[in-house]
């Protein structure tokens with residue numbers, strides 16, 4: 366019997382990989398193993414619209430297309446290890462799944478704060494649907510919410526919690542929320558808009574410990590200040606889910622290092638020809654910008670990388686000569702958005718690479734567009750409102766030559 370393509374991680378990347386394999390003509394078996402109990406769903410609404418209302422799988426589930434109706438979804442099952450040399454993965458029930466090719470789509474999990482008095486109810490992170498369901502139940506009007514971390518997720522949850530009538534304080538070590546990648550001017554404006562909505566900030570500080578017996582009741586800052594707290598939300602970055610791949614001599618320094626066809630790379634630089642990585646967990650170079658491999662945690666990357674893998678792998682499994690395909694560049698345009706109150710932010714490129722940021726259109730207090738430049742070349746564009754103007758800059762991000 367033909368061995369299946371095994372996809373580990375049954376989320377957006379996993380779903381898009383299955384769809385792409387079918388689109389590029391692969392008709393063989395596909396098994397997708399995911400540790401969450403749910404069919405693939407969309408994460409961005411978990412900190413935005415959906416968190417304001419009733420959080421349910423129905424509200425965020427991706428539609429399943431007929432082409433992938435025969436995918437064997439093994440849900441609620443964690444893959445514990447992989448044996449790349451023998452082309453198998455083993456799940457946490459001990460079941461061994463042989464594969465013809467492995468697609469790694471295991472994404473990220475939130476970092477958690479390590480404190481002495483940490484074993485308390487009322488602590489939250491926002492990555493999964495279950496996280497959002499648990500958090501939503503506690504975001505009641507008047508609750509004292511403290512959010513540690515002022516990146517996109519921290520700020521989005523702050524806005525949502527305010528709209529739900531909570532009292533919100535954001536604590537973060539940086540000088541401004543989302544300072545990186547947006548830059549000081551835009552970050553200061555976003556802070557101002559949050560403050561106008563009643564959010565309080567404690568910047569350049571962090572949380573030293575928590576107060577409470579069974580449940581969090583307060584937060585002790587390293588400045589010595591104590592904040593009352595009923596709900597403590599940690600939005601302090603992520604770990605890559607790659608531990609299960611250890612022991613295969615793959616480069617897992619920060620996610621799975623891949624070549625331009627998203628094939629995993631060994632520590633000695635050789636390529637594992639039947640192991641691919643996609644989405645948040647993949648670290649790849651994007652020749653639009655340079656040859657430095659990076660992970661990009663944006664919504665378009667699972668889809669773009671899955672498409673590339675689907676095309677290469679379908680050809681490879683059909684026994685076709687893939688030399689020309691493998692030589693093609695993988696050069697997706699990173700894109701992301703963020704919604705906070707009436708701030709609708711849209712961006713393209715890698716803003717964090719910039720050494721110069723310029724206001725290109727509009728007024729900072731209203732709708733505006735900023736350009737991000739490295740050595741005078743545009744590497745990013747971001748706007749509040751003015752969507753079509755921002756979109757107009759997409760053509761700046763293309764391969765040279």
Ligand SMILES: Cc1cc2nc3c(=O)[nH]c(=O)nc-3n(C[C@H](O)[C@H](O)[C@H](O)COP(=O)(O)OP(=O)(O)OC[C@H]3O[C@@H](n4cnc5c(N)ncnc54)[C@H](O)[C@@H]3O)c2cc1C
Pocket residue numbers: 373374375376377378379398399400401407408409410411412442443444445470471472473491492493518606609643644645646662663664665667700701702703704
């Ligand atoms: C709250 C939130 C808001 C966001 N908002 C935006 C936004 O506004 N704009 C934007 O561009 N991007 C946003 N993102 C980022 C975007 O959602 C991610 O880029 C995208 O979800 C990545 O998809 P993925 O399939 O690579 O990984 P994930 O979605 O993380 O999926 C990985 C899956 O693999 C599972 N898994 C992990 N380890 C194992 C294992 N060993 N065995 C089995 N299964 C495993 C995980 O549980 C998970 O289900 C947001 C993310 C979050 C969490």
